Amino acid sequence: GAVVSQHPSWVICKSGTSVKIECRSLDFQATTMFWYRQFPKQSLMLMATSNEGSKATYEQGVEKDKFLINHASLTLSTLTVTSAHPEDSSFYICSARAVNDQPQHFGDGTRLSIL
Amino acid sequence: AQSVTQPDIHITVSEGASLELRCNYSYGATPYLFWYVQSPGQGLQLLLKYFSGDTLVQGIKGFEAEFKRSQSSFNLRKPSVHWSDAAEYFCAAKDNYGQNFVFGPGTRLSVLP
Numbered sequence: 001g002a003v004v005s006q007h008p009s010w011v012i013c014k015s016g017t018s019v020k021i022e023c024r025s026l027d028f029q030a031t032t033m034f035w036y037r038q039f040p041k042q043s044l045m046l047m048a049t050s051n052e053g054s055k056a057t058y059e060q061g062v063e064k065d066k067f068l069i070n071h072a073s074l075t076l077s078t079l080t081v082t083s084a085h086p087e088d089s090s091f092y093i094c095s096a097r098a099v100n101d102q103p104q105h106f107g108d109g110t111r112l113s114i115l
Numbered sequence: 116a117q118s119v120t121q122p123d124i125h126i127t128v129s130e131g132a133s134l135e136l137r138c139n140y141s142y143g144a145t146p147y148l149f150w151y152v153q154s155p156g157q158g159l160q161l162l163l164k165y166f167s168g169d170t171l172v173q174g175i176k177g178f179e180a181e182f183k184r185s186q187s188s189f190n191l192r193k194p195s196v197h198w199s200d201a202a203e204y205f206c207a208a209k210d211n212y213g214q215n216f217v218f219g220p221g222t223r224l225s226v227l228p
């Protein structure tokens with residue numbers, strides 16, 4: 001079956017650094033990828049939708065300069081948390097879809113801890 | 116290993132008919148449980164969630180879900196389906212420590228006029 005790989009699964013870094021999270025579709029071409037964030041004991045919040053070769057569409061309230069999303073190829077999207085601060089600590093999960101009528105596949109998520 | 120299963124890949128119902136989407140989980144302890152809906156080209160939208168307490172949970176858009184510990188299930192229901200409910204529905208679970216958020220494979224719902 002279709003597999004989405006998300007890396008790293010867990011990262012701890014100092015405040016002020018930038019962190020890049022990768023989301024790869026291993027055996028299919030993902031025209032659309034979604035990035036979600038989850039706060040403790042809460043549900044997922046959609047951060048942005050990215051289509052290959054286009055700028056990401058950010059949800060209201062999500063800082064696009066803070067959370068840089070790149071979807072330069074059909075198998076890779078990256079989320080970069082720039083100048084991370086402790087309030088950015090969260091669980092980030094991506095999903096990928098080939099085309100609109102195809103199933104969506106989720107990565108395993110990345111737990112980000114900012115000290 | 117922790118897992119969430121949705122036995123039905125695709126369900127078709129007539130508009131106005133009742134709906135039940137199945138979800139089963141396999142966790143060491145009772146996890147937090149969620150149902151999400153995704154319309155074509157859009158991201159996930161939370162329908163409802165269960166953390167504890169009343170096992171019948173009411174959500175948005177007229178959906179409800181019932182947690183049954185004995186069956187490790189969290190089935191989603193709606194008494195009367197509307198054409199706009201056609202979408203993909205995902206059941207998800209995570210443990211009480213906030214780790215291991217796991218999604219089911221999804222059930223695609225088609226609604227006949």
